[in-house]
Amino acid sequence: MMGISIANSVPTKEGRFGQFGGRFVPETLMTALLELEAAYEEALLDPAFIEKLAYYLEEYVGRETPLYYAENLTKALEGAKIYLKREDLNHTGAHKINNAIGQALLAKRMGKKKIVAETGAGQHGVATATACALLNLECVVFMGAEDIKRQQLNVFRMELLGTKVQSVESGSKTLKDAVNAALRYWVTNVEDTHYILGSALGPHPFPKIVRDFQRVIGVETRKQIVQKEGRLPDAVVACIGGGSNAIGMFHPFVDDESVALYGVEAAGSGLETGKHAAAIAGGQLGVLHGAYMYLLQDENGFVQEAHSISAGLDYPGKGPEHCYLHDIGRAQFDSITDAEALEALQLLSRTEGILPALESSHAIAYTAKLAKTMAKDQVIVVCLSGRGDKDVHTVRAALGGDVK
Amino acid sequence: MTTLQQAIEQAKAAGHKAFIPYIMAGDGGLETIKPTILKLQQLKVTAIEVGIPFTDPVADGPTIERAGERALAAGVTLRSVLQTLASFRDEITVPLVVMTYFNPVLAYGLKPFAQACVAGGVKGLIVPDVPLEESELLREALNPYGIDVVQLVSLTSPPERIARIAAASQGFVYAVTVNGITGARSRFANNLEQHFASLNQASPIPVLAGFGISTPEQVKKMGALGDGVIVGSAIVTALHEGDLATVEALVAASKGMLEKSTL
Numbered sequence: 001m002m003g004i005s006i007a008n009s010v011p012t013k014e015g016r017f018g019q020f021g022g023r024f025v026p027e028t029l030m031t032a033l034l035e036l037e038a039a040y041e042e043a044l045l046d047p048a049f050i051e052k053l054a055y056y057l058e059e060y061v062g063r064e065t066p067l068y069y070a071e072n073l074t075k076a077l078e079g080a081k082i083y084l085k086r087e088d089l090n091h092t093g094a095h096k097i098n099n100a101i102g103q104a105l106l107a108k109r110m111g112k113k114k115i116v117a118e119t120g121a122g123q124h125g126v127a128t129a130t131a132c133a134l135l136n137l138e139c140v141v142f143m144g145a146e147d148i149k150r151q152q153l154n155v156f157r158m159e160l161l162g163t164k165v166q167s168v169e170s171g172s173k174t175l176k177d178a179v180n181a182a183l184r185y186w187v188t189n190v191e192d193t194h195y196i197l198g199s200a201l202g203p204h205p206f207p208k209i210v211r212d213f214q215r216v217i218g219v220e221t222r223k224q225i226v227q228k229e230g231r232l233p234d235a236v237v238a239c240i241g242g243g244s245n246a247i248g249m250f251h252p253f254v255d256d257e258s259v260a261l262y263g264v265e266a267a268g269s270g271l272e273t274g275k276h277a278a279a280i281a282g283g284q285l286g287v288l289h290g291a292y293m294y295l296l297q298d299e300n301g302f303v304q305e306a307h308s309i310s311a312g313l314d315y316p317g318k319g320p321e322h323c324y325l326h327d328i329g330r331a332q333f334d335s336i337t338d339a340e341a342l343e344a345l346q347l348l349s350r351t352e353g354i355l356p357a358l359e360s361s362h363a364i365a366y367t368a369k370l371a372k373t374m375a376k377d378q379v380i381v382v383c384l385s386g387r388g389d390k391d392v393h394t395v396r397a398a399l400g401g402d403v404k
Numbered sequence: 405m406t407t408l409q410q411a412i413e414q415a416k417a418a419g420h421k422a423f424i425p426y427i428m429a430g431d432g433g434l435e436t437i438k439p440t441i442l443k444l445q446q447l448k449v450t451a452i453e454v455g456i457p458f459t460d461p462v463a464d465g466p467t468i469e470r471a472g473e474r475a476l477a478a479g480v481t482l483r484s485v486l487q488t489l490a491s492f493r494d495e496i497t498v499p500l501v502v503m504t505y506f507n508p509v510l511a512y513g514l515k516p517f518a519q520a521c522v523a524g525g526v527k528g529l530i531v532p533d534v535p536l537e538e539s540e541l542l543r544e545a546l547n548p549y550g551i552d553v554v555q556l557v558s559l560t561s562p563p564e565r566i567a568r569i570a571a572a573s574q575g576f577v578y579a580v581t582v583n584g585i586t587g588a589r590s591r592f593a594n595n596l597e598q599h600f601a602s603l604n605q606a607s608p609i610p611v612l613a614g615f616g617i618s619t620p621e622q623v624k625k626m627g628a629l630g631d632g633v634i635v636g637s638a639i640v641t642a643l644h645e646g647d648l649a650t651v652e653a654l655v656a657a658s659k660g661m662l663e664k665s666t667l
Contacts, residue, residue, distance in 0.1 A: 027536075
């Protein structure tokens with residue numbers, strides 16, 4: 001297999017990652033997807049577009065983000081050296097802005113004046129609202145009624161940024177229903193509206209576009225770790241809901257056989273309880289929101305609700321490229337429970353003075369386990385995808401008001 | 405010519421427009437399926453679109469979504485609907501067309517699904533989230549069992565694409581009359597005549613209009629654009645409310661319409 005790049009071989013022009021992905025959408029959206037694909041490929045070849053994106057990532061988002069050696073955490077765990085890729089230091093507090101800015105610039109280039117997006121916890125909604133405020137685009141964000149209740153502050157943040165937040169009252173009233181509503185809105189307003197999908201999910205070309213805009217995480221990390229350690233890391237760890245921070249981090253390392261890739265799913269109350277969001281560990285192959293992927297569903301093909309303390313991981317499917325990396329054995333997927341994530345959140349807060357998002361805490365928890373199995377001269381890089389300020393209420397409630 | 409297309413051609417030959425009502429199977433419980441289908445059959449509809457409830461119906465508006473939620477709450481599944489159809493198969497004379505999202509079919513397994521369709525008298529399949537690019541698999545699995553796979557054309561489909569969809573579609577071409585989801589509307593785009601003219605020319609099989617058609621006047625107007633209409637949300641609402649008069653009025657509007665060539 002020498003010389004053959006796995007990373008660059010997918011997706012195919014049909015949008016397939018192995019058997020995964022594709023374009024399972026109503027006909028009304030097909031032309032929009034084909035136009036988006038063509039506009040995107042064209043933009044990539046335009047130096048002015050690339051330059052503009054680089055400008056905003058540097059001057060507005062605050063890239064590049066540091067690759068921080070977590071010395072205290074490393075010492076506490078007595079294992080491999082741990083580096084944190086500080087995506088939490090981006091403007092708006094998470095990696096989501098990388099993709100939101102990229103797609104908003106693309107929408108402007110396509111002459112679309114309106115944006116629709118979905119959001120779960122509100123991070124992608126805030127990032128999209130921010131990019132739209134910056135680039136003078138009209139924005140509507142769909143959010144499940146349950147999530148609106150849980151994330152009042154993010155709703156208000158979006159409104160301050162000039163975005164209209166629409167409550168979704170159907171189905172389970174969470175992220176998957178927000179995607180349904182955003183897709184319906186897009187079908188109805190496709191002529192003047194672009195859909196900024198927030199994760200590495202959905203119909204082709206979204207999984208590729210989101211991956212490409214998030215690749216900056218892995219590209220910077222690769223350069224930074226070589227500067228600091230003189231070599232590539234032994235392991236790379238990222239949490240995975242739909243999988244946008246993980247694919248952005250993994251992709252530049254996929255062809256480096258010496259680098260182990262670990263994706264961490266949310267095990268919620270535990271895989272055995274059925275209350276989790278681990279589609280790779282506990283789902284079957286299926287189609288939702290345009291893509292063939294691992295999906296939480298019952299024997300009738302009805303989609304099941306995902307469960308996680310972290311709203312950003314609370315989605316019943318996994319992005320098609322992750323499903324593919326799992327099937328070919330290039331990445332390993334494991335899961336972390338709510339309780340383990342809460343513990344890791346406290347561990348990182350105490351040892352490093354960094355309050356991670358609940359999503360990222362899953363990656364930290366897995367890293368804590370992994371580091372102990374590795375030698376002290378080995379190196380792990382973790383994607384710290386977001387900051388935890390948004391989760392303080394949830395964490396406080398989960399810990400019963402007591403921090404251990 | 406397939407059974408489904410034949411039924412449409414027969415309606416045309418009799419001077420009518422094809423009329424296909426959509427029902428949400430099991431809205432009101434599985435036991436409502438048989439009387440509903442037999443009643444519509446008695447009204448001499450051309451075919452019946454049998455909708456299967458799904459947890460994530462992205463192509464549907466609030467009326468059909470709510471009906472689906474009621475059916476889901478009653479425990480209705482693709483499997484139980486097909487079993488119910490098989491239970492009174494001998495009494496069914498009108499062609500049935502199953503409308504379902506793709507995932508329940510995948511979970512069923514394509515071959516067992518095709519066999520269950522045959523047992524239930526199903527002659528066609530509409531899967532709104534399987535566009536032309538992904539549709540080959542369905543035709544390969546279902547055509548050997550005599551089941552048509554109907555493709556949708558939208559207002560956003562460019563001419564070259566319309567021609568390819570019309571060539572691939574079986575039974576009829578489902579022409580979506582709005583940019584949007586299912587459900588009643590008072591207004592339609594004003595370039596529909598032009599759209600249908602090129603669609604009729606491109607299609608070797610009948611063209612039926614659907615989405616948003618909810619009144620007898622709209623049945624006449626939209627029916628005139630092609631070979632007939634599909635009415636969903638208005639039928640679903642009427643059946644839910646036990647309002648058979650509305651159903652009858654909608655069907656009647658399609659009868660005796662002059663061929664558009666003679667207008």
